[in-house]
Amino acid sequence: MEPLEHVPWPPEPIKTERLVLREPEARDRTAFIELLASPEANAYVGGPRPRDELQRELPETPERWPGSFVAELDGEMIGQVLLRRATAHRRPSAIGKADLGYLFLPRAWGFGYAAEACAAALGWLDSVLPGEQVVLTTQSANVSSLRLAGKLGFAEVERFEAWGAEQWLGLRVSSPAAR
Ligand SMILES: CC(C)(COP(=O)(O)OP(=O)(O)OC[C@H]1O[C@@H](n2cnc3c(N)ncnc32)[C@H](O)[C@@H]1OP(=O)(O)O)[C@@H](O)C(=O)NCCC(=O)NCCS
DSSP states (O other): OEEOSSOOOSOOOEEOSSOEEEOOOGGGHHHHHHHHHOTTTTTTTTOOOOHHHHHHHSOSSOOOOTTEEEEEETTEEEEEEEEEEOSSOSSGGGTTSEEEEEEEOGGGTTSSHHHHHHHHHHHHHHHHSTTOOEEEEEETTOHHHHHHHHHTTOEEEEEEEETTEEEEEEEEOSOOTTO
C-alpha cells in the first residue's frame, strides 16, 4: 500500500454535517494511541498494539501523507479514514486501485460518523481523481464494516482467505448514493 500520488495535499479541512476531515496534527497523538491500542477497534485488523510501545514509537506529529485523514468531532479526533494506492494486494483485481480503510474509536461507533467521514473522503477523491475505482478489504466476520461498505456503495467482488480469516473484497465504481 502506498500514498496516493499526484493529488494536491493537504486539502482545506473538509466540513461535513457533524465532522471535520483534516490532516493529522500533534494534538491527535493521544487519540491515535487510544485508537491503535484499542482491542475492540483492532479486533479484525491485526490486533491492538501495546500502549507503552505506541507511547515510545509514535512520532510527535502523527505521520502525514496524501489520503490520510483524521475525522474530528467537536475538536477531538474520533477516527481515521485512509485512502491509499493498492500497490500490493492478495487479489490481483485490486492492484493499482485506490483503497479505502477506516478505524474509529469504539465510543464513536453507532452514530453514523464513520459513514459520514468516509463519504466525505470519497467525495474528495472524486474531486481530485475523477472516475477513480476504489476497493475495500475487510474480514467477512466484521459485520459493521460490511454494513458500512454497503452504505458507501461498495459491492462484493470476491471473498478470499488471508491472514487466518475470510476476507471480503468490495469495489466501488460509481459515486455512492450516501454522499
Ligand atoms: C467499521 C466501523 C468504522 C463502523 O462504525 P459504525 O459506527 O458502526 O458505522 P457507521 O458510521 O456507518 O454508523 C452506523 C450506525 O450508526 C447508527 N446511526 C445513529 N445515528 C445515525 C445518523 N445520524 N446517521 C447514520 N447512522 C446513524 C446507524 O443506525 C448504525 O447503527 P447500527 O450499526 O446499529 O445499525 C467501526 O466498527 C470501526 O472503526 N471498526 C474498527 C475498524 C475496522 O474494523 N475497520 C475495517 C477495516 S477497513
